[in-house]
Amino acid sequence: MKAYFDERQLGHAPVHYFRRGAAMPHQEQPQRAEILRDMLIREGFEISPPADHGLGPIKAVHNPDYVDFLPDAHARFVESAGPEALAIPTMHPGRRRGKEPRDIHGQLGWWMTDTSTPLTEGTWEAVYWSAQTAISATDAVAQGARAAYALCRPPGHHAMRDCSNGFCFFNNACIAANRLRDTYGKVALIDVDVHTGNGSLDILYERGDIFFCSLHPDPATYPTFYLGHADETGEGEGEGASLNLLLEQGASQDDVLALLDEGIGAIRAFGAEALVVSLGFDMAADDPLAAVNVHADGFAEMARRLAALDLPSVLVQEGGYLGPSLADNARSFLTTFREAIR
Template identity: 85%
Template sequence: MKVYFDARQLGHAPQVYFRRGAAMPHQEQPQRAEILRDMLLSEGFEISAPGDHGVGPIKAVHNPGYVDFLPDAYDRFVESAGAEALAIPTMHPGVRRGKEPRDIHGQLGWWMTDTSTLLTPGSWDAAYWSAQSAVAAAEAVLSGERAAYALCRPPGHHAMRDCSNGFCFFNNACIAAHHMTSKYRKVALIDVDVHTGNGSLDILYERGDIFFCSLHPDPATYPTFFLGHADETGEGAGAGTKLNLLLEQGASQDDVLATLDKGIAAARAFGAEALVVSLGFDMAADDPLAAVAVYPDGFATMARKLADMGLPTVLVQEGGYLGPSLADNGRAFLTTFRKAIQ
């Protein structure tokens, strides 16, 4: 199974963010990718750097204005506010009526939703090459590989069409899924990160060619809030092609796996010809952002269930933070998936 990762993805290095009004150490650290990379190498996976497919695949799912805003946004912020300030939005448009301002502080609020996705000197390169890793994995599958894994960092499934959100700049899974539609009429995107794939839901809501299913606790009471309710099933051409499967906070491994079975059955009923998986190891019981209790053997079972769908598959890394079992969970899922498709 081919693996794609670029060292420039380590350049985004946020130090703090605000949660419940308090500043705290940022959870989305470069070490996450280093731990998974080193595990992959120890298990004999060959890691390739992605080629550069440009901004075209990114702009295919994101507002081009948002994409064009990011490359020099940090430098412009520092020029205005100084290097000691946090490059986060402090004013927002509310409902998205109005026009994009020219001032950098207003632009941060226009294109960015929260304090968790702050800009640092290496953010643009990291987000750009994370997206390129997803495109490279999709290209590999389009070229005949049974499956490929993109070690995407920063993650992507919270990024909406025209704004960052929840540690995410570009929605790597949606970029991969859209890329797959160049060959496959129907693509399924199944999100097994513990948080709702709210950005993916936003991007895909009116698309009928990409089925989307997310497993997550009720967004009425659990981040990222707002999107991911059971009655949000798509609109227009996408009506009936979106499925939010809600988990109880503290759900057991058996509960999670039984819920995944429902998502897989729905993807099959949709007639999916290819699969993209938003792969989050923050389903782990000991993850710093834990809300359910999945263990390494559960991730292995999850991998077998998804591999048994028998579809060309792109695996896209999402969450999974610096808990004790991160490497073990990654090893359990990825080695099991590799064995299952051989």
């Protein structure tokens, strides 16, 4: 199973963000990707740099105006506010009536939902190559590979069609799923990151050709809030093609695996011909953002069950932060998946 990664993804280096009203160190650090990359090398994975597929696959999923806003947004912010200011929105348009302003500070609020996606000098290059990493892994699978792993960083599953959210700028998993539709009639996207795949839900909610399933704690009481409730099952052509499986905070490994089986059953019933996995290791019991209690053997069992679907699969990295077991959990999942598909 080949892996894809580009060192330019390390360029996004946010220092802090605001959580519960307080400034704190930003959890989504370049070191996350370095830990995962080094584990891949130790375990004998072939790591390839992604090809440059341009903006077309990204704009096929995201609002093109949002995509076009990002390349020079940091430079424009620095010109306006100075290099010491934090490039986050400080005003928002509310429920989205109105029009995009021309002022950079107003634009930040228009295209960014929260303080967790501060722009840095290297953000654009990092998010661009994170998306290209997902696209290259997808193309490998579309061209016949049984599976490929995209070490995407920054992650993507909170990014909505027209805004950043929750550490995420481009929704790499949705970009992958949409591109797989060029080859396969029905595609499933399952999200096993501990947080709601709210961006994926937003993007896919009215599509019937991509089935979306997310396992996560109840968004009524756990971030990212707002989307991911059990009664959100899709609209229009997408009615019945979204499935949110809710965990209790503090859920055990067995609880998680039982819900995973439910999601896998739904994927089989949908008749999926290919699979994308939004792969988060923040379900780990010792993750800094922990809410449930999965351990290394649990991640291995998740890999076995997903591999048993016997579908062409793109594994797209999402969360999993700088806890002590990050490398072990990633190794357990990825090496188990690799062995299971041989």
